[in-house]
Amino acid sequence: MKVALFVPCYVDQFYPQVAVASLQLLAKLGVRADFPKQQTCCGQPMANSGCEQEARPVYRHFVETFADYDYVVGPAGSCVYHVRQHFDVIDQTPAVRHVRTATVELFDFITQVLGVTELPGAFPHKVGLHLSCHGQRGLHQANASEMTPVRDGQLRRLLAGLEGLELTELDRNDECCGFGGTFCVSEAGISARMGQDRVADHVRHGTRVLTGGDMSCLMHLEGIVRRQKLPVRVLHAAEIFNGALA
Amino acid sequence: MSQSPTHAQRSDLFLLDAERTTWHDETLWFVREKRDRAVYATPEFQELRQLASDIKDHTLSQLSEYLAQFEAAALANGVRVHWAADAAEHNRIVLGIVRQAGATRVVKSKSMLTEECHLNPHLLAHGVEVIDSDLGERIIQLRDEAPSHVVLPAIHLKKEDVGETFWQHLGTEKGLTDPQQLTEAARQHLREKFLAAEVAISGVNFAVAETGAVVVCTNEGNADLAIGLARVHIACMGLEKLIPRLSDLAVFTRLLTRSATGQPITTYTSHFTRPAEGKEMHVVIVDNGRSQQLGRPDFRASLKCIRCGACMNTCPVYRRSGGHSYDFTIPGPIGAILSPNIDMKQHASLPFASTLCGSCTAVCPVKIDIHTQLYKWRQVLAAEGHIPASKQYSMQLLSRVLARPSLFKAGGAVARLGLRFVPHALTHAPGYNPWAIARELPTPPRQSFRDWYAQQGPTNAPA
Numbered sequence: 007m008k009v010a011l012f013v014p015c016y017v018d019q020f021y022p023q024v025a026v027a028s029l030q031l032l033a034k035l036g037v038r039a040d041f042p043k044q045q046t047c048c049g050q051p052m053a054n055s056g057c058e059q060e061a062r063p064v065y066r067h068f069v070e071t072f073a074d075y076d077y078v079v080g081p082a083g084s085c086v087y088h089v090r091q092h093f094d095v096i097d098q099t100p101a102v103r104h105v106r107t108a109t110v111e112l113f114d115f116i117t118q119v120l121g122v123t124e125l126p127g128a129f130p131h132k133v134g135l136h137l138s139c140h141g142q143r144g145l146h147q148a149n150a151s152e153m154t155p156v157r158d159g160q161l162r163r164l165l166a167g168l169e170g171l172e173l174t175e176l177d178r179n180d181e182c183c184g185f186g187g188t189f190c191v192s193e194a195g196i197s198a199r200m201g202q203d204r205v206a207d208h209v210r211h212g213t214r215v216l217t218g219g220d221m222s223c224l225m226h227l228e229g230i231v232r233r234q235k236l237p238v239r240v241l242h243a244a245e246i247f248n249g250a251l252a
Numbered sequence: 253m254s255q256s257p258t259h260a261q262r263s264d265l266f267l268l269d270a271e272r273t274t275w276h277d278e279t280l281w282f283v284r285e286k287r288d289r290a291v292y293a294t295p296e297f298q299e300l301r302q303l304a305s306d307i308k309d310h311t312l313s314q315l316s317e318y319l320a321q322f323e324a325a326a327l328a329n330g331v332r333v334h335w336a337a338d339a340a341e342h343n344r345i346v347l348g349i350v351r352q353a354g355a356t357r358v359v360k361s362k363s364m365l366t367e368e369c370h371l372n373p374h375l376l377a378h379g380v381e382v383i384d385s386d387l388g389e390r391i392i393q394l395r396d397e398a399p400s401h402v403v404l405p406a407i408h409l410k411k412e413d414v415g416e417t418f419w420q421h422l423g424t425e426k427g428l429t430d431p432q433q434l435t436e437a438a439r440q441h442l443r444e445k446f447l448a449a450e451v452a453i454s455g456v457n458f459a460v461a462e463t464g465a466v467v468v469c470t471n472e473g474n475a476d477l478a479i480g481l482a483r484v485h486i487a488c489m490g491l492e493k494l495i496p497r498l499s500d501l502a503v504f505t506r507l508l509t510r511s512a513t514g515q516p517i518t519t520y521t522s523h524f525t526r527p528a529e530g531k532e533m534h535v536v537i538v539d540n541g542r543s544q545q546l547g548r549p550d551f552r553a554s555l556k557c558i559r560c561g562a563c564m565n566t567c568p569v570y571r572r573s574g575g576h577s578y579d580f581t582i583p584g585p586i587g588a589i590l591s592p593n594i595d596m597k598q599h600a601s602l603p604f605a606s607t608l609c610g611s612c613t614a615v616c617p618v619k620i621d622i623h624t625q626l627y628k629w630r631q632v633l634a635a636e637g638h639i640p641a642s643k644q645y646s647m648q649l650l651s652r653v654l655a656r657p658s659l660f661k662a663g664g665a666v667a668r669l670g671l672r673f674v675p676h677a678l679t680h681a682p683g684y685n686p687w688a689i690a691r692e693l694p695t696p697p698r699q700s701f702r703d704w705y706a707q708q709g710p711t712n713a714p715a
């Protein structure tokens with residue numbers, strides 16, 4: 007099985023530790039992932055701004071970069087969702103179709119491709135899980151409160167399986183954090199307010215470590231946590247599992 | 253971008269009052285939670301949504317036939333049917349009917365369509381007194397404001413605001429805030445108006461093609477009272493309100509209020525089929541941009557909307573920006589996909605007033621792919637030149653770099669680029685950094701991942 011690690015541009019630049027943790031976690035699970043270094047970006051910032059036309063060359067470059075891999079694994083639900091959902095505007099060559107289905111989010115890969123539904127280790131902290139909307143509603147990684155009162159999802163289960171870890175029960179389990187890509191600057195006021203409300207829900211219920219599967223939401227929330235100097239650590243779930251797994 | 257203020261600019265005004273924003277968000281979230289409980293208690297809810305969606309898709313696919321069927325059935329019932337291509341024609345028709353009836357006093361029950369057409373100012377300008385009889389509508393009418401929500405038109409107001417308004421206009425005691433007493437004051441005031449009205453105007457929730465009847469759903473019974481008392485009833489409807497058969501109606505009545513307020517059904521679901529003895533009934537069928545939207549394959553499904561308001565209650569942006577921030581008759585996510593059809597330039601910022609979180613799509617009882625349509629409108633607006641040129645230019649530049657790794661990987665360039673597009677406008681607004689108003693920037697690490705990886709060498713990378 008040939009696996010490539012897809013590292014979103016902002017993770018590469020600002021959160022290299024998340025990519026390192028993803029690579030190491032995969033290695034511990036017996037998967038050696040390559041990092042094709044010609045990779046750049048999935049094109050989402052452009053497309054979400056309305057510039058899908060301009061994003062097409064970026065989509066094609068993404069496909070060329072990863073066409074030879076069986077799986078393209080990324081620690082970011084939103085970027086993965088973009089590739090799977092919105093690469094429909096370029097010619098659907100066999101390579102494009104392959105890359106669209108082969109691109110999977112890290113925890114989808116671990117639980118569904120590798121079939122690993124429990125990760126050993128301990129993490130004795132009060133942990134708040136932030137669900138990324140694109141992961142939850144787009145990739146169907148977790149139940150949605152619009153449909154059912156049952157709060158369930160693969161990441162929630164994996165976290166709950168760690169020894170000593172206590173999950174925070176939030177008032178609003180799956181409200182959007184307000185990052186939204188370019189939304190975070192074009193609608194800066196609303197974006198900030200949404201993020202502040204999300205963080206407040208966590209603080210109110212005792213979250214000490216805020217985590218999730220999508221670093222873009224977490225970048226935004228971390229910005230708020232640090233501005234407000236709150237005693238909350240923000241970690242990507244890959245960092246937690248990689249650290250917990252000997 | 254349009255000259256008129258953007259959604260973000262109008263939101264910033266709303267956000268200034270942080271406490272009121274909290275209250276607005278929590279009030280609407282409370283309604284969303286009531287909706288959730290009603291949905292969870294209805295095991296077949298998702299099947300109902302699918303059924304409703306299919307019925308609406310089907311109806312829209314042969315709308316002209318259903319409209320013709322409806323008209324024939326209504327005429328046979330003794331109802332007079334009028335067709336209006338746009339708002340102006342709608343207003344002319346309604347005024348004509350009022351004049352022909354020799355009337356000067358009209359009561360109106362809730363109708364987003366007449367709001368859309370700005371019927372009230374038109375009637376008032378021609379010497380016709382028009383009173384909104386729905387409590388929320390009456391409050392905003394007294395304040396000369398637009399509705400801020402399709403189901404809860406005065407939801408932007410607190411009970412103190414209502415007390416103030418009634419003190420000014422209805423002569424209630426100053427400082428009255430007890431909802432019960434306020435409602436009673438409105439009731440007394442409206443009763444006179446009901447009794448005096450010669451013409452009753454209502455909206456239409458559903459029009460049944462098979463029977464030619466219109467169905468009006470209210471909680472206050474105000475439509476029934478007004479229509480029962482007045483000699484002339486004018487029902488105004490958008491041409492997308494049709495359903496084929498009476499037996500289809502139950503699917504929608506089961507969905508409508510569960511989605512809207514969490515009630516199993518509206519208090520009053522009234523069927524108006526034919527005029528009562530000695531009275532007149534008119535139906536005005538309005539296009540006003542709808543057939544144009546029907547002709548846009550990507551956006552046609554927006555016409556399935558039954559105006560339940562659930563997408564507003566769930567929208568994390570709407571809850572914090574208020575209905576008036578959309579500056580369109582229908583606010584919220586659905587308004588953001590309907591409005592560019594009417595005027596792309598003026599409403600260009602609305603499809604961008606979303607994080608594309610998808611919650612609207614997940615609650616919509618007729619399964620409109622709202623967030624997908626928001627995304628698609630963005631593409632249309634950019635292609636038609638309705639996004640700022642600077643944004644388009646930077647996206648073109650970005651595309652060239654991202655499609656050529658040789659440009660991308662040059663270390664320093666990458667960092668700078670990263671800063672440019674991660675929070676995209678950081679370098680675009682000197683002196684003002686929108687990201688930094690509430691957030692710290694990520695601290696740039698010593699090394700990017702690609703540098704770390706290169707240093708490890710693929711073979712030294714963990715195996």
Ligand code: SF4
Nearest residue numbers: 557558560561563616
């Ligand atoms: S778009 Fe759907 S959720 Fe929104 S008001 Fe219309 S029917 Fe209700």
